[in-house]
Structures are given as structure tokens and as C-alpha cells.
Amino acid sequence: MTSSAATPRAVTPRTDIDVRPITETEFEDWNRALNIGFLREPTPAREELDARRPEFRPGRSLGAFDGGRCVATLRSFAQELTAVGGAAVPADAISNVTVSPTHRRRGLLTRMMAQDLAAAKERGDVVATLIAAEYPIYGRYGFGPATWMTEWTVDVPRSGLDPRWAGPEDGGRVDLVDAEDVRKLGPELHERLRVAQPGAVSRTEHWWKFATGALSHRPTWTEPCFAVYRSADGEVEGMVSYKADDHWDDSMQPQNTASVNWLLAVSPAAERALWHYLCSIDWIVKVKSGWRAPDDLLPSFLPDPRAATVTIQTDWLWVRVLDVVRALEARTYGAAGTLVLEVVDGSGPAGGRYRLEASADGTGACAATTESADLTLDVAGLASLWLGDESAVRLAALGRVREERAGAARQADALLRTSRRPWCPDLF
Template identity: 70%
Template sequence: MTRAHSDIDVRPITEAELPEWLRAVHTGFLREPSVSDEEVEARSTQFEPGRYLGAFDGARCVATFRSFAQEVTAVGGELVSADAISGVTVTATHRRRGLLTRMMNRDLEAARDRGDAVATLIAAEYPIYGRYGFGAATSATEWTVEVPRAGLDPRWSGPDDGGRIDIVDAEDVRKLGPELHDRVRRTTPGVVSRDDWWWQLNTGAVRVFPKWTEPYFALYRAADGTVEGLVAYEVDDKWVNDKQPLGTASVQGLIAATPAAERALWLYLCSIDWVTQVKSGPRAPDDLLPLFLPDPRAARITTQSDWLWVRILDVIRALESRTYEGAGSLVLEVADRAGFADGRYRLEASAQGASCTPTTESAELALDVVELARLWLGDESAVRLAALGLVREERAGAARVADALLRTSRRPWCPDMF
């Protein structure tokens, strides 16, 4: 007999319940059902009371939800406090019972009370999160580079700017990576913070999953020795019968503080012996990669999708945190069924700064909080959204004014999955 919705207990878990919570996470993400003692021990070090939620049918956890503190870079480089959401699952036996809604509402209310300006997540499925006020704020593109047709002949032999590429080990990455990432994130809207746990997890110092394979790590150092780029990648060892190599270098992550560093790392990957394909991993849709190649057509788009989703919790802080290349004003009518961002706001923006205040003036552009999130980091066009009927002009030309204020010259990018 199916139990009533009210019989399902949604609450923060205790640390003692972490193994059962992880078992439900494994079930939801189609991993091996069993949870190792090593995983429990590793996850215990990150356990934060109140931010791990579970839905329990009796003693069995049937839905999971986790959040943690994060910073996301706004346009212009300000680091905005965010409620990062991860580990969201509902077991197939307990769907359509409002479990995710109960967990989400509880978490977003706590985030608002903490003072977080936004919430963030990476959506496994597109249709789920819009009903909670999240909008796709960045997208990602993956390329596969066919090295033989890239035009790198003779084969690239190293940077010509006095810099160099060094193969390094995981310990070097843990020492040098955080400072490099901090420089990169302060210049790239959409990039999220990485704590020490992230660096340990992605360099093998902490083993959560049993099938960990250490990647190769390569650094780009400028002529003065400054670390300006880092790439982690794997390479397979594939040959065809006539002894022709067909190796693929798969990038797990590449960050660079300068275009020179970025160019050097991509050309390095394309010059590795026996590598005939390079898979880029998720990049910004306007990434420079194809144009670093003599023949840009050698870089073929293989995936293009939404990536970082944002939920605006505080309209004033979100709009005042970012910079604006142009000058102008706009009165926004924001609809938010949950009530966090609902209201009418006047945005006054210029290159010198911005102010956003509640107002009773007539609205010029009306939109849902979902669409505000899509516009916030500068990736989406209000004119496009108006054409789709997703924003409404209360004053003719208001969507173009919004684009002139909000859009950015380079597209935002989030390099991380969380």
C-alpha cells in the first residue's frame, strides 16, 4: 500500500544517517547500490548539519538534497554569495509526492535567511527547475578536434612567447591551482568558487569513487615563471590494425588567465604523440579554441547545452553586484511565485556603478524571476525572450534597453560540475 504524502518525513539528516542518505544518492544517480566505508568517511569530513536533507519512508531514505556555501562571479568580477545545490534525487518509487518541492522550499528559505543573493545548480534534466524559479544562466559547448586536419604542420613544438609547458603531479596542482583559479574567476562571470575539498577530490587526495584514475596535469608558465594556465586530461591508447595511432586526449578541465596560456595548452594537447583527437570537455560557447587552429573546421561541436542554473533570491543585490558597460535605466516588474524576488524595481546603471531600488513607477519590462536569472550574467537576450513571449514590453523598446545594459561582450562560463 502506498503511504500518504504526509507520512514521508522530510528533514535534515544526522551524520549517523549519512550512509543511508548516500545509498539513496547512489540509487538516484544509477551508481552501484552499495556505499563504501571510504566514501562515508570522506563525505563525513564535509558534512554540514542542516544542509543535508532527506525524505524518509520509515527508516529508508527515498529522496536527497544537499546545499553548500559558494561564490559565483558576477559580471565585472564581484563574488556573490550563493546557495549551491547538489545531490538532488527522488527514488523512482516515490515520485509525484511533492518531496523535491518540500526540500527545495526549505533550502531556499534558509538561503534567503542566511543572506545568499542567489542559488545555483547544474541541472541533470531541463524541465525540473524552472518551476522553482531557476533559469539557465550559462551554457556549455564541447568540441572534438580532429588533429590531422587542424593544419598544425609542422607539429607544434612549444610556446613562441618565452613561456613553457610543464608536466606536473597532483601535489603541484594542489599548491599552484587555487591561486590560478582565483585569478581566473575574478575575470570570468559564471565561474564558481573551489574550496580545498574540490582540489583534493579532483587530484585524488580524497577518493570518493572507487574507479579513480589520475589524469595528466600540465601547467603553462609565462616567460617570468608565473603560472597562467592548467589542464587536466586523460589519454587512451588506441591503435588500428595497420599500426596507425588513434589516441584521444580527453580534457577534464582547462583554465587559463591569459589567451597566450590558453592557446599554448590547446596546441600542446594537439601535439601529443599518437593523439589524433582532442575532446575539449565543457567550454564557453564562444571559446577561442577553434580559432587557435590554422583550420578552425577541425574543431567540431559535439555537445551544446545549458549548464549553470541560477535562482535570484535578492534582486537588488544581484543587479547591484554586477557592472554595466553602458548607461541607462529600466523599471522591471519581476514575478516570483515563491515570493523571494517578487516586486517592481528601478535599475539605474552606468560604467561607474548601479543602483536598484523598489519603486511604484510604471513597469517598462515585465518578466518572471526565471528570465531574470537568464539575463543576469549577460548570456541571454531580452529581445529573444520577448519574441518567445517570455518577457513583456510594457514600454516599446524596453527589451533593447535591457540588452544594451545587461548583455556582455564575452559569454559567461562555469567550468565546474557540482
């Protein structure tokens, strides 16, 4: 007797399944397939459809149709991604990727991805981006993990913070605000953060409406608390959205957790004040940080950094380079030098040999070349290096980068790596 798991059966792709952009009349069927793929209640509620409809862009939502029924989904939308140095590059943001369980292993995702990336290249997008629900899927389409995410849980009583704390000691203040204030103040604050944070992505008005309850995919929505930090001169430099549970132990002692939805800060003073505020709320004994950069300052703001325990650490933003020249010229560099890269991309748009010349002022020039390569890597490896988080020396040790010239990987690190790690605050 043999196990079917041990001897998987190859599935022949179905050429009669139509993969194409959906029409307005197919929007509800597409959302049904989306819900099935994400293991949610299949039939979308009217409120859910109404909230999602503003996200519909003709040509940017793809579906696979078998006998008239949608069985796979993919949506993309326009986005800006901040490169090292602060330049914003146009990105093809990919989301809502599903294949119904009845139609797995038929090449449907490959066909949808090929259509979307070809359209992105034609539009002039420099990169494509996504947040990967599963690690093994997207490398085969040229995506590589470019930022990572860490969540800490702070044990407040162990933190060493003064429980009598009443506010910032730098002349600033923390104020509670409502959702309307967040919609007014948040976008400008986020833009200030985005231009200084490699890996950050743009947020639309639609995003702020969802974050504040003006729109919701769900019939019920739990309003979070919002607080802002204002500097001594009254300027908004930080903002946080958080929720708290309601848990008391058998001796009637509060054991509540404050969970951060998102926290934005454009100064260390704002970060310190907002984390200190969250840890000072009566009845709160734990604070969950939400999605932070792996080198976030949070633990070191605490007198006892061991009170902040890592509870999640994972890859986060994945990037697929579509235009190598524009991507490498968009970012800045930490040293002067020249590097020739052989980029392997199969039949994709990024393959070729490129000469990168970084100047002492941090700018870079890139062009196709016939010179001998210093490093050979695939396009996914290039994506991991591009935002400055990954090490070429490390990838070489893993066999994902090949040195054609001794010392080239170390030189690549001197050019490409950043002093602080890139970070994407968003899930999309």
C-alpha cells in the same frame, strides 16, 4: 482499452513522509538513497562514505524519510559566484538531488527545495545555483539557465598545426607537473580566473583533493596528466588536466584521444599554448575539449577551425535569484540608463517591481519602486539575463518577457549583455 501513459493517475502527496535535515547517524542511509537515485550501486563502499563525509554540513543535507528509510536527497553548500564585473556574490549551491523511483510525484523535491531556498534567503545568500541533470525540473522553482557549455572534438591531423611544434613561441614554456604541484599552484590560478570570469564559482580545498586523487569516491582512481604554462617571466598562467585512451587500428596506427578534464588560463597566450600542446602529443589524433564557453577561442587558435567539431552543446549553470536588489547592484553595466522591472515570483522572495539605474561608470543602483514597469518577466527569466548571456529581445520574441514600454527589451540588452559569454568551468 486505454493506456495508462495516456491517462496519468494523480498521486496524492504523503503527508506522513518526514522531510528534514539528516543527522550524522543517517548519513549512510542518505548516501544509499543518493546512489539509487543516480542509478549507481546502492550500498556505498566505506571508502565512498569516508570521502563524502567532509562534505556533510549539519542542516545542509536534507532527506525525505518514509518509515525510517531515506527516499529523497538534497544537499546544499556555501559557494561564491562571480557576477559581471568581477564581484563575488554568496550563493546557495544545490547538488545531490534525487527522489527514489518508488516515491516520484509526491511533492518531495518541492518540499526539500522550499526548505533549502528559505534557509538560503534567511542566511543572506543572493542567489542559488545548480547544474541541472534534466531541463524541465528546475524552472518551476524559479531557476533559469544562466550559462551554456560547449565541447569540441579536434581532429588533430586536419587542424593545420605544425606537427614538429616543440613549444610556445612567445618565450613561455609548458611543463608537466604532478598532483602535489597542482594542489599548490591551482587554487591561486583559479582565483585569478574566477574574478575575471562571470559565471565562475569558487573551489574548495576539498575540490582540489578530488581533482588530484588525494580523495576519491571510488575504490580505484585513474591519475590524469597535468601540465602548466608559464609565461616568459615564469608566472603560471595556465593549467590543464587530461587523460588519454589507448586505441590502435587494424594497421597498427595510433587512434588515441586526449580528453580534457579541465583547462584554466588567465591569458590568451596560455590558452593557445595549452591547446597547441595537447594537439602536439605523439599518438593523439583527437582532442576532446571538455566543458568550455560557447565562444571559447579554441577553434580560432587552429589554422583550420573546421577541425574543431561541436560534439556537445547544452545549458549548464542554472541560477535562482533570491535578492533582486543585491543581485542587480553586484554586477556592472555596459551603458547608462534606467529600467523598471516587474519580477513575477509567485510566493517566492524575488517578486516585486524594481528600478535599476545604471551609471556611465558601470555601477548600478536598484530599489523597490511603484513606478510603471518597462519590462515584466518571471524570476527564471531574470536569472537568464543577470549574467549577461541571454537577450531580452529574444525572450520577448519567445513570450517570456513582456515589453510594457516600446524599446525596453532593446534597452535591457544594452545594459545587461556582455561582450564575452559567461562561463562556469565546474560541475557540482
